[in-house]
Amino acid sequence: MSCLVTGVNATRLDELVISPTLEGQLRRADEFIRLAMGCVHEKFAETLATGDELRSGLIVGTAFGPMQTNFEVLDLVVSGQQSSPTLFSHSVYNGAAGYLARSFSLKAMSITLTDFGFPFFHALQQAKMAIDSNILDRCLVLQVDSYSTLLDDIRKQCGLEYERPWLPGCVCWLLESSDCSDSGWSLDKIEAQTIALGGEKYLDRRDTVRLNGDEQLLTDPLGSAQLLTGQLLVPDPQDEIEFTLTAPYGDVAVTLSSNPQLQG
Amino acid sequence: MTHNKSDIVITGMGCCCSAGPNARQSWQTILEHRANCGAAPVEVHSDKLDSPVFDANGRSLVLPPPLTMGRDEDHPDLARLNPTLLLALEALAEGLKQAGLVPEELAGKRVGVALGTTIGCIFHDNRFYVDWKEGKQQDPASILNYLSTNLATRFQQILAVNGPHCVVTNACASGTDSIGLVKQWLEQDLCDIGIGGGSDELALIARHGFAGLMLTSKTPCRPFDVNRDGLNLGEGAGILVMESRDHADSRNAQPLGRVRGFGNGNDAYHPTAPHPEGLGLQHALTSAMADGEVEAAEIGFINAHGTGTRANDSAEMAGLHGTGLDHCTVVSTKGATGHTLGGAGGIEAVLTLMALREGQTSGTIGCREPDPAFAFSPLTQGESVTLDKSMGISQSLAFGGGNSVLVLEAYRS
Numbered sequence: 001m002s003c004l005v006t007g008v009n010a011t012r013l014d015e016l017v018i019s020p021t022l023e024g025q026l027r028r029a030d031e032f033i034r035l036a037m038g039c040v041h042e043k044f045a046e047t048l049a050t051g052d053e054l055r056s057g058l059i060v061g062t063a064f065g066p067m068q069t070n071f072e073v074l075d076l077v078v079s080g081q082q083s084s085p086t087l088f089s090h091s092v093y094n095g096a097a098g099y100l101a102r103s104f105s106l107k108a109m110s111i112t113l114t115d116f117g118f119p120f121f122h123a124l125q126q127a128k129m130a131i132d133s134n135i136l137d138r139c140l141v142l143q144v145d146s147y148s149t150l151l152d153d154i155r156k157q158c159g160l161e162y163e164r165p166w167l168p169g170c171v172c173w174l175l176e177s178s179d180c181s182d183s184g185w186s187l188d189k190i191e192a193q194t195i196a197l198g199g200e201k202y203l204d205r206r207d208t209v210r211l212n213g214d215e216q217l218l219t220d221p222l223g224s225a226q227l228l229t230g231q232l233l234v235p236d237p238q239d240e241i242e243f244t245l246t247a248p249y250g251d252v253a254v255t256l257s258s259n260p261q262l263q264g
Numbered sequence: 265m266t267h268n269k270s271d272i273v274i275t276g277m278g279c280c281c282s283a284g285p286n287a288r289q290s291w292q293t294i295l296e297h298r299a300n301c302g303a304a305p306v307e308v309h310s311d312k313l314d315s316p317v318f319d320a321n322g323r324s325l326v327l328p329p330p331l332t333m334g335r336d337e338d339h340p341d342l343a344r345l346n347p348t349l350l351l352a353l354e355a356l357a358e359g360l361k362q363a364g365l366v367p368e369e370l371a372g373k374r375v376g377v378a379l380g381t382t383i384g385c386i387f388h389d390n391r392f393y394v395d396w397k398e399g400k401q402q403d404p405a406s407i408l409n410y411l412s413t414n415l416a417t418r419f420q421q422i423l424a425v426n427g428p429h430c431v432v433t434n435a436c437a438s439g440t441d442s443i444g445l446v447k448q449w450l451e452q453d454l455c456d457i458g459i460g461g462g463s464d465e466l467a468l469i470a471r472h473g474f475a476g477l478m479l480t481s482k483t484p485c486r487p488f489d490v491n492r493d494g495l496n497l498g499e500g501a502g503i504l505v506m507e508s509r510d511h512a513d514s515r516n517a518q519p520l521g522r523v524r525g526f527g528n529g530n531d532a533y534h535p536t537a538p539h540p541e542g543l544g545l546q547h548a549l550t551s552a553m554a555d556g557e558v559e560a561a562e563i564g565f566i567n568a569h570g571t572g573t574r575a576n577d578s579a580e581m582a583g584l585h586g587t588g589l590d591h592c593t594v595v596s597t598k599g600a601t602g603h604t605l606g607g608a609g610g611i612e613a614v615l616t617l618m619a620l621r622e623g624q625t626s627g628t629i630g631c632r633e634p635d636p637a638f639a640f641s642p643l644t645q646g647e648s649v650t651l652d653k654s655m656g657i658s659q660s661l662a663f664g665g666g667n668s669v670l671v672l673e674a675y676r677s
Contacts, residue, residue: 062433076472077310077468077469078390078393080312082312082476083475089477092663092664093386095535095663097434097664101532107531107547108530109529109530111434111445111528112432112434114385116411116417117417193426195420196412196418196421198408198412200411
């Protein structure tokens with residue numbers, strides 16, 4: 001048995017489309033939840049409607065969680081107004097995971113992980129382990145980040161090499177056991193290690209990514225996961241993808257070998 | 265190489281909460297039916313909030329002596345420690361000591377760290393936020409400190425260790441999930457030693473949030489009582505130090521018990537309310553027992569989530585009944601600790617192991633008249649029982665529909 005990546009999707013806030021069927025469910029949801037739900041629904045709604053719901057789980061990684069929603073709750077606190085139950089429940093970091101579990105009937109493991117370095121890759125590592133050790137048949141893996149105005153202001157204030165605000169977005173992969181699916185990329189290796197550093201290093205984002213020999217510098221927390229996701233969607237992919245990421249705050253290494261049947 | 269599922273042993277545990285500054289004293293408080301529940305400290309006081317809290321005084325803690333931090337002139341943020349981290353370090357120091365592990369000797373070793381938190385992952389410096397809103401010039405140190413205080417990476421930095429790490433932010437089930445993940449890492453031989461648990465400090469934002477949801481009680485909480493009317497927030501941390509049996513044997517460590525099984529399940533039902541029949545909990549319980557190759561009849565004790573809210577306690581008892589665990593002694597220790605959110609799973613795992621090792625428990629503080637709607641009755645305040653069986657369960661329910669269960673087995677001296 002091996003762990004397959006059977007589908008991927010990535011979306012940014014400026015291109016997020018919420019389908020009319022989903023809009024009703026999300027009318028009170030914040031940006032963080034809308035990004036997660038929109039990204040998953042767009043690509044996986046049909047797939048997730050089948051299969052054993054008690055063997056289907058999800059792992060959400062995030063660097064900053066629903067930070068802006070958290071500040072909206074704080075606004076009520078500091079102004080002495082009564083807290084909004086909906087706002088508060090959405091400010092909890094696993095709010096998106098709860099929505100996803102409910103909407104797509106994912107009744108096994110649901111975990112939200114927080115890491116300022118590489119949240120997607122830590123989530124991916126955990127999900128692969130859950131598939132490899134037969135805890136799950138399939139697992140959604142996400143990174144969602146929606147940032148905040150305060151965070152953007154601090155980035156400017158710290159005198160960092162500021163180019164533009166980080167753009168909220170979501171990356172989502174579906175991992176399945178090869179016992180349940182016969183098409184997809186084999187996730188052969190995933191290693192991720194974040195180290196503790198001073199806070200500025202996480203704001204002055206510097207991810208040096210090497211993808212099948214080509215090197216580039218990425219400067220936002222979702223960039224590396226988006227880049228790798230894009231590589232899985234190119235029409236004529238190479239047989240193997242070697243991805244490494246080095247940064248002051250740690251390293252990531254991913255190896256995938258291809259099966260061209262990946263649903264795009 | 266992988267390790268046998270039943271061979272993940274616990275060699276140390278630590279706990280710091282309002283019931284006591286360590287596991288032994290916390291346990292003693294429970295045996296004596298005491299609850300250190302009172303007015304909120306000034307830092308989290310609000311005239312609009314009248315629910316008492318369980319304060320562990322995390323704000324006055326300092327780095328416990330066995331732990332030291334390397335000086336890093338380039339990163340002054342690393343010199344600052346917030347209450348959530350300090351509570352966790354307090355529990356860690358106790359756990360390492362009991363495990364016979366000297367912090368300096370761990371450097372460079374494969375030590376996995378998974379810690380749960382809810383407050384510890386959010387930026388909640390109200391003063392800084394207000395100043396920023398008002399456009400005042402300010403020192404960014406507060407937010408830089410927040411960014412350098414991911415609990416798991418800080419633990420690894422302080423101990424100078426390597427290995428898998430994560431901060432689980434699964435609301436109130438975070439601590440239980442963290443211990444479960446460490447168990448899985450050890451089984452997969454991703455680390456030699458694992459540190460799992462959770463920590464949270466009292467925070468105004470959480471007090472407001474739970475009050476807004478009408479989930480807090482104006483009096484000390486009464487889990488499982490017919491007249492229960494809500495929870496009280498608390499603060500604290502609980503940590504288990506875990507190893508494969510081979511690793512523990514290689515250093516002649518004396519295991520306290522085992523993490524036999526771990527399971528979780530999602531209700532897929534409601535953002536903040538549990539499924540009334542505890543369906544997700546039932547799945548988590550079944551999964552955890554299957555993981556540990558344990559039958560329900562072998563379980564004798566359950567340390568429930570037992571927050572004292574109407575919905576939680578009913579769902580939880582329904583879930584236990586639906587899984588065939590009516591024969592078990594059920595208690596909630598939140599009457600002595602309050603609801604410590606991300607810290608709860610860690611603290612309750614420690615207290616579960618204490619009860620199983622001692623072979624006794626006293627009843628749920630605050631529960632005087634069990635809700636007659638339950639299929640069976642939890643142990644009430646003032647009652648005590650002997651626990652014949654060495655296996656028990658520590659379970660957590662969370663916002664987002666999460667349910668997490670640990671099956672723990674004690675070695676009795």
